[in-house]
Amino acid sequence: MNTADLPPERRRRGRPPKQDGAHQATRERLIRTGVAILTEKGLSAVGIEEILIAAGVPKGSFYYYFGSKEEFGGVLIVAYASYFARKLDHWFMNEARLPLERLRDFIEDAKAGMARHGFRRGCLVGNLGQEMGTLPEPFREKLHDVFLDWQARTARCLQAAKEAGQIAAHEDCDHLAAFFWIGWEGAVLRAKLERSPAPLDAFARGFFAALRL
Amino acid sequence: MNTADLPPERRRRGRPPKQDGAHQATRERLIRTGVAILTEKGLSAVGIEEILIAAGVPKGSFYYYFGSKEEFGGVLIVAYASYFARKLDHWFMNEARLPLERLRDFIEDAKAGMARHGFRRGCLVGNLGQEMGTLPEPFREKLHDVFLDWQARTARCLQAAKEAGQIAAHEDCDHLAAFFWIGWEGAVLRAKLERSPAPLDAFARGFFAALRL
Secondary structure, eight states: OOGGGSOHHHHHSSSOOTTOHHHHHHHHHHHHHHHHHHHHHOSTTOOHHHHHHHHTOOTTOHHHHOSOHHHHHHHHHHHHHHHHHHHHHHHHTOTTSOHHHHHHHHHHHHHHHHHHTTTOOOOHHHHHHHTTTTSOTHHHHHHHHHHHHHHHHHHHHHHHHHHTTSSOTTOOHHHHHHHHHHHHHHHHHHHHHHTSSHHHHHHHHHHHHHHOO | OOGGGSOHHHHHSSSOOTTOHHHHHHHHHHHHHHHHHHHHHOSTTOOHHHHHHHHTOOTTOHHHHOSOHHHHHHHHHHHHHHHHHHHHHHHHTOTTSOHHHHHHHHHHHHHHHHHHTTTOOOOHHHHHHHTTTTSOTHHHHHHHHHHHHHHHHHHHHHHHHHHTTSSOTTOOHHHHHHHHHHHHHHHHHHHHHHTSSHHHHHHHHHHHHHHOO
16 A cells, blocks of 8 residues: 555654655665675675665664564565566567567676676575575565566567567477576576676577577 | 505694594584585574584584684585585486486486475585675685586586487587586576475476477
């Protein structure tokens, strides 16, 4: 429910409304900072204090913005997933390019993004997925759902490629999209380990070879 | 240097020799337990105490066996890498099977191994690779070298497949082996997340599609 729908008098009573500008700006800064740190280090090894310091938010005020570290983690997953879904749509729905070239454009953009951060930052969802042995169990379904969403967007792009005759009619685009995301996350992991774009290129080359007509 | 090469009188002086049977047995138990826990949880989120308790070794005695948590981590990487290299050789050098079937046998064995542990345990090297943002920098080269070793063993199996006419003569077996390990680690990550063999099967299907003549 969007609190903008609440009648004004309800929004004035009790503690300051959560939509208070400064409160909201600080909360968003914590989310942005949290996403940046978690793409590098995951969640298990990161203390809330590290995120507060990086965001320039006073220690001890964390619980004014989030109920728990677990709730914060859930918010970061949603924020990253929707940021990334917009990024995928930007590339995959670019009608100026043939569908497979849109996928190549996404790959090039991801490579440039990783290079910009010295290949220290990877994928928040991949990092947390790898950490499920130590994370709260409810994260499992959230993370899996994010992959399913990205795969569905990718499958639509591959379906368009099939309709454009770029991949064979017998290919299963859902299977191919799952194959892409399973392997791509491995490639991001290796690119971080090697501090190099080579694993991203190696996976892309293999993936497009699997698609060849 | 193997201490068995030292003259006997040197081995009797000072503190008890490290080759003392009980000492060695406890050290090996710590390594086995450490490998099991790290394949599930990685290193950053695991305390030495958790490993000592699981191994039934008294708290406080850790430093009798290892100089530091970092040294212990390095020993676990070596132990896991050599265990895994033997496993790869077992499957990849099985002359009773055609080379690509050897790779399929390895995949089936890995699936069965993950299933046996409820898909909670993955790859120690993949886990630590994902954690490089928080691990000691010297681990990076160690982990990368392990992947290069596994890739070299896999490339030899693929080379045999090429010689047997199972893959096209123009394929680059080193590239294919890198593609396999980049994607396979992603598949192991997803299999842990989903607690299911489906991602391993999905990656294998895509990989073998990329090899088709």
